[in-house]
Amino acid sequence: MTAVLMTDGDTLGVHDIPEATGMPAPEGTSLELRPVDGMPTWFGRRLARALLRFVSMEENKPAQLSQLVTPTAGYFRRDRHVHPAVDPDTYRLQITGVANPRVLTLPELLALPRETRVCVQECAGNGNHLQGSAGLCGQAVWEGPSFASLLELCGGPGPATHFACHGLDTLGFLKRGYHYGLSLDELTRARAIVAVTMNGEPLSRRHGFPSRLIVPRIYSMSHVKWLSHIEGKTKPHMGIHNRLVFTNKELRDGKWVRVQARWIGLKSIISDCRAAQGGGWLLLGAAWGGERPVAAVEVSTDGGLSWQRAGLQPVREQVARDARLASGEIDGAWSVFQFHWRPPGPGTYKVGSRAIDEDGNVQALDNDPNVHGHFNQTRVKWRTVVVPENRLPPGA
Numbered sequence: 001m002t003a004v005l006m007t008d009g010d011t012l013g014v015h016d017i018p019e020a021t022g023m024p025a026p027e028g029t030s031l032e033l034r035p036v037d038g039m040p041t042w043f044g045r046r047l048a049r050a051l052l053r054f055v056s057m058e059e060n061k062p063a064q065l066s067q068l069v070t071p072t073a074g075y076f077r078r079d080r081h082v083h084p085a086v087d088p089d090t091y092r093l094q095i096t097g098v099a100n101p102r103v104l105t106l107p108e109l110l111a112l113p114r115e116t117r118v119c120v121q122e123c124a125g126n127g128n129h130l131q132g133s134a135g136l137c138g139q140a141v142w143e144g145p146s147f148a149s150l151l152e153l154c155g156g157p158g159p160a161t162h163f164a165c166h167g168l169d170t171l172g173f174l175k176r177g178y179h180y181g182l183s184l185d186e187l188t189r190a191r192a193i194v195a196v197t198m199n200g201e202p203l204s205r206r207h208g209f210p211s212r213l214i215v216p217r218i219y220s221m222s223h224v225k226w227l228s229h230i231e232g233k234t235k236p237h238m239g240i241h242n243r244l245v246f247t248n249k250e251l252r253d254g255k256w257v258r259v260q261a262r263w264i265g266l267k268s269i270i271s272d273c274r275a276a277q278g279g280g281w282l283l284l285g286a287a288w289g290g291e292r293p294v295a296a297v298e299v300s301t302d303g304g305l306s307w308q309r310a311g312l313q314p315v316r317e318q319v320a321r322d323a324r325l326a327s328g329e330i331d332g333a334w335s336v337f338q339f340h341w342r343p344p345g346p347g348t349y350k351v352g353s354r355a356i357d358e359d360g361n362v363q364a365l366d367n368d369p370n371v372h373g374h375f376n377q378t379r380v381k382w383r384t385v386v387v388p389e390n391r392l393p394p395g396a
Contacts, residue, residue: 035132039052048133065135065271069141070138094231110196117142117332142195150230162237163187163230181237221261247261266290280342280343296310299339307354308339313335313336349387354380364379365379366379
């Protein structure tokens with residue numbers, strides 16, 4: 001148990017609660033938060049999860065989305081049902097299209113100086129009107145050589161202005177390995193790395209062993225797993241995933257234009273509702289994305305009629321207290337928040353959160369009408385929660 005600062009409207013108080021970073025609430029002290037749209041409302045959550053797995057999507061458990069570091073076990077995935085068994089002895093990472101092309105063995109890759117990134121990974125379609133549940137995201141600690149250092153090893157990018165990254169997840173003659181492209185400018189701005197560890201351990205087969213691309217602040221369709229080839233190019237990579245799959249239509253100058261999903265937008269989510277010691281309920285969640293750091297989070301428990309400030313634990317402060325993360329870069333990491341809620345009585349409530357960045361930009365209540373598509377939907381993620389009369393904690 002630990003003492004943390006929480007808000008209840010404008011009143012601040014200290015309460016002893018299970019840690020927001022991991023201790024599960026005692027049985028019988030949590031309430032289910034139900035999505036208000038998408039497959040969970042059409043088919044039920046159990047069948048919705050099965051349907052997501054059918055298309056090779058597995059979500060994190062909701063309570064894991066209010067932790068600074070998401071456990072590796074059960075970490076979300078979005079792939080093509082292909083988790084190749086890569087032989088470390090024969091593995092090679094090719095780097096071509098640069099000043100001096102190189103081929104690295106796994107021991108050579110592991111011997112290079114490493115950097116640490118603590119960042120959100122999120123499917124570009126997470127939380128859209130089809131999925132609803134918004135569990136295709138997580139935050140881990142990644143370590144590996146920086147993309148920039150690999151280019152230095154090759155004498156620089158040479159003529160390359162863009163890079164396509166290729167994975168080993170082939171489907172024989174049906175499909176070649178997954179591939180996605182970014183510009184050199186995007187990779188540099190994001191401070192990308194080629195990760196060889198996740199949460200302090202070598203990558204698992206499921207998470208991309210032996211190496212994968214990690215691109216903080218850019219959606220995870222670009223975080224290519226089972227990385228085998230970094231291909232320098234003199235023009236944008238226009239594979240099917242860049243050109244067609246991960247795209248929206250945006251209204252520009254009166255015309256609908258296809259635009260690739262890219263930088264993670266400003267967003268937040270309430271992911272857990274636990275009984276608070278001393279009465280009431282504790283709403284827990286995380287906030288991330290946008291061009292500026294998250295400065296505040298507001299919570300509504302009446303469907304947006306009113307908003308109250310939550311207690312935000314900025315990621316900078318959390319990392320400073322955790323020796324494992326002290327040397328890691330956190331640009332692109334989420335911050336967790338908590339809100340002490342005392343409902344006026346039993347009933348069904350509609351709860352949601354909105355993030356506010358340092359420049360005062362506020363997370364949108366709904367999607368931009370000038371953007372059509374399933375990707376980078378930053379709208380407030382509403383949940384309904386039923387507070388039964390016999391489950392009101394003392395003091396509520």
